[in-house]
Amino acid sequence: MWQFFHKLGSPKWFYGIAGRFMPWLLGLGLVLSLAGIVWGLAFAPQDYLQGNSYRIIFIHVPTAFLAQSVYMMMAVAGVITLVWKMKLADVFVRAAAPVGAILTVLALFTGAVWGKPTWGTWWIWDARLTSMLILLFLYLGIIGLSHAYSDEKTAARAVAVLTVVGVVNIPIIKYSVNWWNTLHQPATFKLTEKPTMVPEMWVPLLLAVLGTYLLFGWVSLYRMQTEVLRRERRTRWVKDVIAAGGGSQLKSGGA
Amino acid sequence: MAFDSFSAFIIMEGHGPYVWTCYGVFFLLMALITWLSVRDRRRVVRTQQREQTVASPGQTDTVRNERTGGGFQRIPTSQSESISKS
Amino acid sequence: MGQQQSLSITVLDPVTTSPGLFQSMVAVLQRDLRLSIRQKQDLLNPLLFFVMVVALFPLGVSPESEFLKEAGAGILWVGALLATLLSLDHLFRFDYEDGTLEQMALQPQPLFVLVLAKTLAHWLATGLPLVILTPMLGMMLFLDGNSVAILCLTLLIGTPVLSLIGSVGAALTVGLRAGGVLLSLLVIPLYIPVLIFGTGTVMAAAGGSDVSGHLALMAAMLMLAVILAPLAAAAALKISLSAS
Numbered sequence: 001m002w003q004f005f006h007k008l009g010s011p012k013w014f015y016g017i018a019g020r021f022m023p024w025l026l027g028l029g030l031v032l033s034l035a036g037i038v039w040g041l042a043f044a045p046q047d048y049l050q051g052n053s054y055r056i057i058f059i060h061v062p063t064a065f066l067a068q069s070v071y072m073m074m075a076v077a078g079v080i081t082l083v084w085k086m087k088l089a090d091v092f093v094r095a096a097a098p099v100g101a102i103l104t105v106l107a108l109f110t111g112a113v114w115g116k117p118t119w120g121t122w123w124i125w126d127a128r129l130t131s132m133l134i135l136l137f138l139y140l141g142i143i144g145l146s147h148a149y150s151d152e153k154t155a156a157r158a159v160a161v162l163t164v165v166g167v168v169n170i171p172i173i174k175y176s177v178n179w180w181n182t183l184h185q186p187a188t189f190k191l192t193e194k195p196t197m198v199p200e201m202w203v204p205l206l207l208a209v210l211g212t213y214l215l216f217g218w219v220s221l222y223r224m225q226t227e228v229l230r231r232e233r234r235t236r237w238v239k240d241v242i243a244a245g246g247g248s249q250l251k252s253g254g255a
Numbered sequence: 256m257a258f259d260s261f262s263a264f265i266i267m268e269g270h271g272p273y274v275w276t277c278y279g280v281f282f283l284l285m286a287l288i289t290w291l292s293v294r295d296r297r298r299v300v301r302t303q304q305r306e307q308t309v310a311s312p313g314q315t316d317t318v319r320n321e322r323t324g325g326g327f328q329r330i331p332t333s334q335s336e337s338i339s340k341s
Numbered sequence: 342m343g344q345q346q347s348l349s350i351t352v353l354d355p356v357t358t359s360p361g362l363f364q365s366m367v368a369v370l371q372r373d374l375r376l377s378i379r380q381k382q383d384l385l386n387p388l389l390f391f392v393m394v395v396a397l398f399p400l401g402v403s404p405e406s407e408f409l410k411e412a413g414a415g416i417l418w419v420g421a422l423l424a425t426l427l428s429l430d431h432l433f434r435f436d437y438e439d440g441t442l443e444q445m446a447l448q449p450q451p452l453f454v455l456v457l458a459k460t461l462a463h464w465l466a467t468g469l470p471l472v473i474l475t476p477m478l479g480m481m482l483f484l485d486g487n488s489v490a491i492l493c494l495t496l497l498i499g500t501p502v503l504s505l506i507g508s509v510g511a512a513l514t515v516g517l518r519a520g521g522v523l524l525s526l527l528v529i530p531l532y533i534p535v536l537i538f539g540t541g542t543v544m545a546a547a548g549g550s551d552v553s554g555h556l557a558l559m560a561a562m563l564m565l566a567v568i569l570a571p572l573a574a575a576a577a578l579k580i581s582l583s584a585s
Contacts, residue, residue: 037278041264041274041278042257042258042264043257044257045257046257051267051268051270052267052268052270052271052274053267053270053273053274055267055270055274056273056274056277059277059278059281060277063281082576098288098291099288102284102287102288105284106280106281106284109277109280110277110280110281113273113276113277114273114277116273117269117270117273134530134533137526137529137530138530140526141523141526141527141530144523144526144527145513145514145523145527148514148517148519148520148523149516149517149584151584154516154580154581154583154584157580158513158577158580158581161509161513161573161576161577161580162513162527164573165509165531165573166530166531168569169530169531169534172534172562173530173533173534175534176533176534176537176538177533177534177537179537179538179541180537180541215285219288219289219292222292222296223292223295225296226292226295226296226299229296229299229300229303230299233299233303233306238303239303239307242300242303242304242307243304243307245300246296246297246299246300
């Protein structure tokens with residue numbers, strides 16, 4: 001366990017192991033998410049209430065799900081940065097924050113477009129959409145703060161504090177927004193509430209969720225590798241990788 | 256197949272535009288984040304390659320080898336291999 | 342019993358050479374309050390801002406008493422929130438620039454205690470005056486007496502939370518030259534629950550329901566903020582100080 005932890009501290013080890021995982025993540029992720037999406041778009045039965053517009057669920061739920069869990073992962077990484085000062089945790093936060101923000105934008109956009117045929121308006125101050133909007137603000141704050149500092153170490157620790165403070169607030173925000181929502185529009189038809197989802201609907205949804213998770217894994221590892229290359233550019237092994245064109249795989253001879 | 260024909264699949268009983276916009280934007284932004292990531296990687300690699308070729312002599316052994324070799328391109332020699340292994 | 346006593350004596354021993362926790366808190370509090378009284382502009386600006394923002398709504402939307410009655414609580418809460426936000430940038434800025442903060446971080450007392458004292462001073466200098474101004478502005482927005490009372494109560498519980506959460510944001514951005522705008526970006530999302538419960542309580546009271554539960558929830562938020570925010574702000578301050 002501790003050996004694994006120490007190995008994680010070695011950027012070169014990380015680079016190699018990430019390179020070994022990435023093709024699998026990309027391949028499986030593409031297959032699963034495309035299978036889920038094609039199944040959901042063309043083969044899943046129609047929803048008796050919402051008609052075909054519910055087919056947006058196969059990208060709305062994965063992006064919304066992922067956007068929230070990416071924030072949680074960043075908060076965990078933030079704790080690791082603060083407590084163990086592990087550099088890779090901060091590399092992850094830097095790599096993941098823009099991806100998380102884009103996922104949040106996607107979840108908001110698909111939610112809004114879904115709202116048009118369902119509620120008749122593009123935007124509704126529904127509890128889920130509003131929470132997602134606040135999550136987007138949190139992401140933007142993190143990205144803004146991480147770019148505001150010129151010193152990398154300071155930025156890492158400041159961002160870690162901010163993500164941890166944010167994650168403490170997320171349950172409070174969720175609770176308050178839900179409460180506010182019931183206060184203002186009592187119990188309307190909820191977007192993603194699915195009391196009776198047949199397997200033909202939720203299996204492709206599950207595939208799409210799994211697939212996007214794997215794809216996120218791939219893109220974040222790729223971005224982490226880039227950040228590692230940038231930070232460790234003075235070391236010998238990075239110079240070798242750069243000279244070889246900066247590919248994601250470490251040559252077995254160099255490892 | 257939940258639809259009778261391809262045109263029915265596209266139209267989706269009037270919900271087509273909403274569904275297809277969502278999927279379009281989804282793939283667009285996914286492509287955008289991938290493109291941005293690849294561009295970042297290329298940028299890092301390119302600036303480092305440039306720095307390595309113009310690096311001052313004597314900074315590292317590999318660079319000195321290249322200098323004495325006359326060319327600016329990095330040539331994997333047996334000497335540099337053994338150094339990187341040690 | 343006797344063992345405990347001897348233990349407490351050894352723990353308290355450094356106190357004979359430096360002031361105790363409570364004393365140092367009071368000292369920081371007094372100093373900050375004296376400073377803000379001398380810097381009258383800093384004391385007045387958030388208040389003026391508050392009054393002006395509130396005056397914008399009847400001018401910008403509608404002076405009808407029906408609209409103002411309904412929106413009054415929200416307007417006053419948003420105004421108080423923005424006024425607090427405006428004053429946050431100065432919470433640590435001057436002490437950071439003249440090196441006082443560095444001295445504070447070197448004190449034997451834990452930094453979060455001093456941060457708590459500074460935040461309390463900030464609330465006394467901005468939050469409390471806002472609450473005192475609220476009844477007058479509430480009358481101008483045609484709120485009835487009961488609503489004004491509840492509104493003042495929610496602001497009394499809520500504005501310290503705003504100061505406390507804001508202290509974390511201020512501590513994170515104190516080392517940055519253009520920290521002000523970023524500070525709002527960081528802090529506003531964290532302010533949303535306070536705003537929701539603040540205005541929600543007033544609305545529930547106007548609807549005739551019992552609001553003691555709402556107030557208890559807000560008080561719980563205050564307790565949570567008092568415990569956690571100074572710790573986070575102190576950690577953030579240490580990060581900002583190490584960067585300089």
